[in-house]
Amino acid sequence: MGLLQPILVRRSGDSYVVIDGERRLRAMKDLAISELILGREVVVDVDETEADARFKQIIANVQRDDINHFDLGRAFVMLKEKYGYQYKEIAEIIGKTPHYVTSKVGLIKRLIPEVQEIAATDMDAAKCIQDTFSDDERRDIYEMNIKILEDIARLPSELQKTAYLSIRAKAMDINEALRYLRGLKRHGLNAAEAQQEPRGDLMRCLLKLDREIEALAGRAQSADRMSRQELLNKLESSIEKLNSLYLRLKSGAGEEPERARALV
Numbered sequence: 001m002g003l004l005q006p007i008l009v010r011r012s013g014d015s016y017v018v019i020d021g022e023r024r025l026r027a028m029k030d031l032a033i034s035e036l037i038l039g040r041e042v043v044v045d046v047d048e049t050e051a052d053a054r055f056k057q058i059i060a061n062v063q064r065d066d067i068n069h070f071d072l073g074r075a076f077v078m079l080k081e082k083y084g085y086q087y088k089e090i091a092e093i094i095g096k097t098p099h100y101v102t103s104k105v106g107l108i109k110r111l112i113p114e115v116q117e118i119a120a121t122d123m124d125a126a127k128c129i130q131d132t133f134s135d136d137e138r139r140d141i142y143e144m145n146i147k148i149l150e151d152i153a154r155l156p157s158e159l160q161k162t163a164y165l166s167i168r169a170k171a172m173d174i175n176e177a178l179r180y181l182r183g184l185k186r187h188g189l190n191a192a193e194a195q196q197e198p199r200g201d202l203m204r205c206l207l208k209l210d211r212e213i214e215a216l217a218g219r220a221q222s223a224d225r226m227s228r229q230e231l232l233n234k235l236e237s238s239i240e241k242l243n244s245l246y247l248r249l250k251s252g253a254g255e256e257p258e259r260a261r262a263l264v
Contacts, residue, residue: 057075058094062096068123068124073104073107076090076104076105077108087101103150111149111160112157115152119149126143142168148172154185159184167180
């Protein structure tokens with residue numbers, strides 16, 4: 001058994017430090033493989049600086065889907081402040097835009113540590129759910145868009161935690177969240193919260209209802225005859241409730257009773 005991609009190490013005193021391939025090395029240990037072939041399964045980097053080694057670690061991490069935005073930002077800050085790399089240089093070497101690099105740095109520089117910790121935990125939990133559960137079970141999992149986090153980081157520090165928790169609690173999409181944050185910057189917390197109610201909550205309920213109907217339509221196709229009959233009974237009950245709500249809203253909007261007819 002061999003490795004398709006060798007493990008990259010660097011000499012450190014009397015031992016070696018793994019630069020890229022920690023997971024591969026753990027897998028080999030789990031398989032009780034105690035010896036690796038030097039030059040084929042293990043490659044030793046020579047004549048490189050600590051900054052070079054750290055940079056190779058970052059490049060390897062950037063190519064992984066599970067990279068943490070905050071860890072990446074901290075690594076970029078370290079490369080600049082400790083080893084002298086400019087953010088533009090970092091962007092060119094890893095094949096990203098300068099904005100990509102500076103936005104990650106901005107999370108570390110401006111977002112308060114408490115929000116960084118909460119957000120990192122939420123991201124890890126969301127990824128675990130995404131990797132573990134089915135599409136239907138993942139449907140209602142809320143994962144905050146990174147652009148929202150970047151905008152929260154631009155708020156005064158005393159507003160950041162409240163803004164993050166409010167956006168998460170209401171599962172705002174990116175447009176809702178950015179509108180809320182703009183209101184927060186211009187008018188303060190109370191005014192921004194007031195703008196979200198009640199229209200924002202109503203729209204979120206309607207969007208969730210749409211998603212649930214789509215999911216139900218997909219599952220109904222595979223239901224057996226008995227399940228379909230039960231489903232029809234439930235649907236009739238739900239339709240009656242929706243019709244009743246629709247008629248009340250139409251009447252409340254000033255429409256004449258004889259014109260306010262049911263949908264179905």
